[in-house]
Amino acid sequence: xxxxxxxxxxxxxxxxxxxxxxxxxxxxxxxxxxxxxxxxxxxxxxxxxxxxxxxxxxxxxxxxxxxxxxxxxxxxxxxxxxxxxxxxxxxxxxxxxxxxxxxxxxxxxxxxxxxxxxxxxxxxxxxxxxxxxxxxxxxxxxxxxxxxxxxxxxxxxxxxxxxxxxxxxxxxxxxxxxxxxxxxxxxxxxxxxxxxxxxxxxxxxxxxxxxxxxxxxxxxxxxxxxxxxxxxxxxxxxxxxxxxxxxxxxxxxxxxxxxxxxxxxxxxxxxxxxxxxxxxxxxxxxxxxxxxxxxxxxxxxxxxxxxxxxxxxxxxxxxxxxxxxxxxxxxxxxxxxxxxxxxxxxxxxxxxxxxxxxxxxxxxxxxxxxxxxxxxxxxxxxxxxxxxxxxxxxxxxxxxxxxxxxxxxxxxxxxxxxxxxxxxxxxxxxxxxxxxxxxxxxxxxxxxxxxxxxxxxxxxxxxxxxxxxxxxxxxxxxxxxx
Numbered sequence: 001x002x003x004x005x006x007x008x009x010x011x012x013x014x015x016x017x018x019x020x021x022x023x024x025x026x027x028x029x030x031x032x033x034x035x036x037x038x039x040x041x042x043x044x045x046x047x048x049x050x051x052x053x054x055x056x057x058x059x060x061x062x063x064x065x066x067x068x069x070x071x072x073x074x075x076x077x078x079x080x081x082x083x084x085x086x087x088x089x090x091x092x093x094x095x096x097x098x099x100x101x102x103x104x105x106x107x108x109x110x111x112x113x114x115x116x117x118x119x120x121x122x123x124x125x126x127x128x129x130x131x132x133x134x135x136x137x138x139x140x141x142x143x144x145x146x147x148x149x150x151x152x153x154x155x156x157x158x159x160x161x162x163x164x165x166x167x168x169x170x171x172x173x174x175x176x177x178x179x180x181x182x183x184x185x186x187x188x189x190x191x192x193x194x195x196x197x198x199x200x201x202x203x204x205x206x207x208x209x210x211x212x213x214x215x216x217x218x219x220x221x222x223x224x225x226x227x228x229x230x231x232x233x234x235x236x237x238x239x240x241x242x243x244x245x246x247x248x249x250x251x252x253x254x255x256x257x258x259x260x261x262x263x264x265x266x267x268x269x270x271x272x273x274x275x276x277x278x279x280x281x282x283x284x285x286x287x288x289x290x291x292x293x294x295x296x297x298x299x300x301x302x303x304x305x306x307x308x309x310x311x312x313x314x315x316x317x318x319x320x321x322x323x324x325x326x327x328x329x330x331x332x333x334x335x336x337x338x339x340x341x342x343x344x345x346x347x348x349x350x351x352x353x354x355x356x357x358x359x360x361x362x363x364x365x366x367x368x369x370x371x372x373x374x375x376x377x378x379x380x381x382x383x384x385x386x387x388x389x390x391x392x393x394x395x396x397x398x399x400x401x402x403x404x405x406x407x408x409x410x411x412x413x414x415x416x417x418x419x420x421x422x423x424x425x426x427x428x429x430x431x432x433x434x435x436x437x438x439x440x441x442x443x444x445x446x447x448x449x450x451x452x453x454x455x456x457x458x459x460x461x462x463x464x465x466x467x468x469x470x471x472x473x474x475x476x477x478x479x480x481x482x
Contacts, residue, residue, distance in 0.1 A: 024338040028345065028386070031393035032279050032294075035339075039299050042335055048307045048328035049335065052300040130162060130197070130268035131155045137192045150175050150185040154198060162197040162265025163205070196264040203228060209260045219243065219253040231257070234480055251482045278397040280350050282361060289361055291350050293343055294397075301339070303332050345382075349390045352379045353408050360408075361398055366429070368422040370412030415456045426457060427467045434473055439481040 030038060043049055138151040153175055157166045168186065172179045190198045195212050199205035206224045215221065223231060227239045231254065240250045261267075281292045307325050310317065317325075356375060359367035373384045373391075391405035412420040433451055437443050443451070445464040452459060468475070 020334050020338070023334050024341055025389065027335075027338045027342050029389040029392055032277055032395075034393075035342075036298065039301070039335075039339075042332075043299070043301075046328050046332055046335075048304045048325065049332040050302050050304045052302055127270060128268065129270060130158060130265050133268060134158075134189060134192055134197065138189065141188070146175075146177060146181070147185055147188075150177060150182055151189060154186055154189055158198065158265065160265055160269065161263040162194065162199070162268075164198055164200050194261065194264040194267055196261055199264075202262060205262065205264065206257060206260050210257075215256070219245065219249060220256050223250070223253055223257065232478075234478055236482060247482070276395050276402055278395045278402055279346060280394070280396045282350070282354065282396060282398045284361070284399050289354055289358065291347060291354060293347055301332070301336050303329055303336070345386070345390055346394060348380045348382075349376060349387060349405070350396060352376045353405065355379070357408055361400065364400055366425055368408070368410070368425045370420050370422045371409050373409055413457065413459060416453065416458045417456055419456075421457060423467075426452070426459065427471055429455060429457065430464060430467055431471055431473070434468075434479070437479075439479070442476040442479040444476045 027035060027038070043051060134155045135152065138148065138155075143151065150171065153171055154164065157164060157171070159165050164186070168179055168182050171186075172182045175182065186198060190208055191212075192198070196205040196209045199208055203224055207221065210216065210218075210220050210224065222243055223239060227242065230236070230239045236247055236250045236254065240247045243250070277297075278294055280294055283290045283292065307329055311322065311325055311329065353371075353376060354361065356371050356379075357369060359369070373387045376382075377384045377387045391409065394405045395402055396405060407424065410423045413423055413426055414420055429452065430448060433443065433448055445461045445468065448464050448468075449459060449461050452464075465475075473479075
């Protein structure tokens with residue numbers, strides 16, 4: 001078989017990810033906070049990108065046109081008008097205080113109203129950590145250098161819940177001290193605030209707290225030592241039988257244990273709360289629902305006029321500098337255009353969601369309809385992947401509360417007598433049933449499934465269990481109250 005070389009002309013279509021398309025896709029899937037961080041980083045790195053300040057007057061409102069326009073002559077003359085003092089002195093000045101102040105030996109300060117004293121707690125740089133709190137208490141005991149060293153090791157090996165993550169033997173090896181010395185220092189630190197800190201497990205944590213309130217050698221200690229598994233499952237009858245006492249005493253002891261803190265370190269958690277800022281608002285004005293984009297705090301951008309004019313008028317600059325400036329101007333223009341396209345796309349998606357889920361915005365979760373990404377994609381003429389990017393980490397403020405856009409897309413569950421209902425509406429109905437149940441006789445998952453049939457909803461027991469777990473609701477045996 002002979003081998004030969006041939007040339008062949010072939011015409012085909014291929015989608016190429018241009019830099020503009022890559023930037024648009026990247027910005028589309030960012031959350032609001034991530035977008036603002038990206039814009040801030042671009043403002044620092046790109047000299048051709050400027051932020052429009054509100055103090056720019058017409059420039060803040062009119063954009064580039066106002067930046068290029070020549071200033072009006074009357075406006076300039078008005079700004080250069082000579083300043084004259086036409087104000088008159090108030091006739092209600094307290095001249096006696098004025099004279100007393102400047103004729104006395106020392107400076108006298110007069111206040112017309114009483115002011116609140118400064119709250120210096122507001123000037124604390126950061127929240128006190130559990131490590132610092134424990135070391136402060138240790139130093140208050142005037143410890144020796146060995147004790148301070150061991151105490152620092154113990155405090156440094158606590159997890160976020162305040163439990164000791166290592167063994168006494170490992171601490172002894174790390175500090176080159178005897179195990180009994182380490183044990184005594186650990187015992188000392190277990191008496192510190194918060195109560196139960198430096199424990200090695202839940203049982204020790206609860207016992208420390210019980211001893212702190214003088215409940216040693218009581219029913220509470222017996223339950224913690226030997227019956228935590230029954231306590232977890234609320235099997236109070238088994239505890240009463242083994243401890244040979246009545247159920248009333250067991251319930252009283254359990255209520256005391258419930259008042260203890262199982263995670264002493266959580267009071268000193270250094271995690272800062274992350275507040276959700278909605279990307280879009282849905283307001284009800286009369287009978288109409290209005291969609292509004294949230295532009296508060298969003299930087300308003302423009303291409304720097306100096307660099308733009310330098311390229312436009314052909315200023316004498318080197319070829320390398322010209323290419324650099326053109327690249328930065330092009331990048332700035334792409335960013336501004338991509339942000340505008342992102343906001344426009346979010347608005348169109350929200351308008352489509354409002355069209356499908358209007359009853360939800362007016363009446364609540366019970367009226368949420370089944371909907372998938374394809375419904376919105378076909379409605380606004382976009383791909384499902386684009387809708388998925390738009391609805392990820394984007395939030396909307398509605399008359400019913402704040403929701404992620406993904407919330408409105410959920411599977412459908414067929415009703416018994418025809419029709420369909422959204423899975424989120426079923427979860428809400430399960431939560432209502434559990435909220436209304438008798439706490440002494442909570443409903444099982446099978447019973448909840450039977451109750452739902454009265455509402456024309458047919459789902460299996462395992463589906464009820466799955467939705468209940470998603471709602472973080474305990475099973476019936478752990479919801480029971482005595």
